[in-house]
Amino acid sequence: MSEKKKFNIEYEIKSSPRILYSFLNEPNGLTQWFADDVSVRDQVYTFTWDGEQQMAKLIAIKENKLVKFRWMDDDPTYYFEMEIIQDELTSDVALSITDFATDDTMGERRLIWDNQIKYLISTLGA
Template sequence: MSEKKKFNIEYEIKSSPRILYGFLNEPNGLAQWFADDVNVRDQIYTFTWDGEEQKAKLLGLKEYKSVKFKWLDDEPQCFFEMEIIQDELTNDVALSVTDFAPEENIAERKLIWDNQIDYLISVLGA
């Protein structure tokens, strides 16, 4: 198994940071685009896809700015973060995603994010 590498992707999203943020950190918001079902207890989020559960610890929250998680079964240095970036001049909003994957899986992982974010954009009606 090769060492995981950090990668970053950015998506333009036509939404206010306040609305977008709810979809990044609230279980019912995340369940609308990220996973089939999401439960949270004591900073541990349980994400369910097709009946399979995966748990992530919430590492950090910045209101209307970012959410950072770590999969419990992942390597210590790995995390995934979703950060809302707003251009001060144009007010354009982007969602920046930082994640880790083995080098040979990065393209595939980016495609998964592309699909998830497309879904998020459709949920937002953006």
């Protein structure tokens, strides 16, 4: 299995950090753009896509700022993080995604995020 590399993508999102945050950490918010179904119990989120479940543990959280998950079936050094960045001068809001992928899957992972975030932006009406 080839080594996964960390990558980061940033998206400009016209939304308040508070509203955006609810879409990043609340099951009903995540269900609207990230997965078909999301449930949470004891900091473990179960994401369902096309009937397939994947579980991720919430490993870091900062209100209105950041959520960080680790896939339960993956190497513990890998995670995915969604961080809300707000420019102090312009108040512009961006969503920064940190994830890991192998060289072979990097393009695909980025495309998945691009599509998910487009969906998030349309859901927010931003």
